[in-house]
Amino acid sequence: MRAVLRWLRRHLVVLAGLATLAYLLLPNLVVLVFSFNKPNGRFNYEWQRFSTDAWSDPCGVADLCGSLGLSLQIAVWSTVGATVLGTMIAFALARYRFRARPAVNTLIFLPMAMPEVVMAASLATLFLNMGIRFGFWTILIAHVMFCLSFVVTAVKARVMSMDPRLEQAAQDLYASPAQTFLRVTLPIAAPGIAAGALLSFALSFDDFIITNFNAGSTVTFPMFVWGSAQRGTPVQINVIGTAMFLIAVLCVLGAQLLSGRRKRS
């Protein structure tokens, strides 16, 4: 008994950490299990019996796959927009001294320190009063706006930690400024840019609050899920949630294995 207690005390931190991890992953497990459910009513909250119906027909619900496609499209374009604009700002902030720097830094920080509902309502007020029709473009504008700051933060950190002597060395070796940028600066900044782009994609794809205010009658995937929480949740939602989870985890694990093997060889 005493040995057990001592073991528990020594591993208290590890056990608490694993418990938190379980808390984080439990809903994903529930989503997975309930993707094999065959509910009786319109809602998929209670376990009835095992079935693979939803997996064999993931698009079997009206508008579901359409909304998924729209969300992917918006996520891709807002990632491109935010990454290009954000990388340019990050380079300006990391490389140049200029008078407006503190103001720019504040403008970049504020969207991250603002509750989403405030940004959502104010942007929607603007669109409403300008008489702009809500839809694909208003969603895209909003997504680029809130992803921008995250890209700037990710890229700036990377460029700041870069050794400026590498670029000087390139110029000493008669590289033109364009060559230096393409062959030296960009490859070194690439991991920061990639991190910012990935973050933008995830943020945009999963955004609900800002989209809800600025979408009008356009339905993205999160809006579809929100609507179905009111009308009835099809099992297919769980199928798509689980599939996205598995694909992403496999991609990350694959990338890890690849980079591990490259490091060893």
Add this chain to the structure above:
Amino acid sequence: MTTSTEAPPPAAPGDAPEDAPRARGRAARKRLVPYWLLLPGILWLVVFFAAPLVYQASTSVQTGSLEEGFKVTWHFATYWDALGEYWPQFLRSVGYAATATVLCLVLGYPLAYLIAFKAGRWRNLVMILVIAPFFTSFLIRTLAWKTILADGGPVVGVLNSLHVLDVTSWLGLTEGQRLLATPLAVVCGLTYNFLPFMVLPLYTSLERIDPRLHEAAGDLYARPVTTFRRVTFPLSMPGVVAGTLLTFIPAAGDYINAELLGSTDQKMIGNVIQSQFLRVLDYPTAAALSFILMAAILAMVTIYIRKSGTEDLV
């Protein structure tokens, strides 16, 4: 003719005479480079982030109706009416968000510590598992809590047989023998949703701590608890501050957890803004409420950053 041993820099032919003004032009152009880089992105933020906030401030003092249109009449009474009617939702939002933030810190710290110091070769895997939930839409995951906390479910069953629910309902956290549609469910959902935003900054600042500092503390006869209190925790303060901000701010404005896991008695200020804007179409009230929310959060964040002495965070 120069007699110095140092050769003059090789000048391009024809470059020498008018060199000075051209160099000045080049320098001026170079000084403009950062502004050209900033222009498109900053313009985007000014037009679609800053301007709407100003516009919203003006909307909040307008009166009128949808049919006749709204006009600025400096009608500040909207603020008093909004505060008078919705102060419970404001207080509730701050209370729920603060509770969720504390819970995130308590739950997230061991996990961040585990990844930083104890995971060893499992570090990458645990890290992936922390980020992995993000890959499933957070709305789907929040709906899963409806199943987990369901009335006839195992969680309610276990808590009931341990008489935990009696205690929590005595405290006013739950009602009767159920978890769904109670404050506890909403706080549980908020904690769950923003936990990774606490774990990641905590991990970043813990990872920077030199493990030899722990050994040194031990060599100086500090007990593990003392080492944590005097060495580890103070050094992780930047992560604690960043994590609490990243959790509290979005949690205070959230309306998804209150909508999906709560009842009408758990409505937060986000729910009110949402319904005023999208259902009631009372834009001045929605604008006033979100302006108050923004001002309150900015004030709290500023004081908090000052107090914790990490102003270089930004």
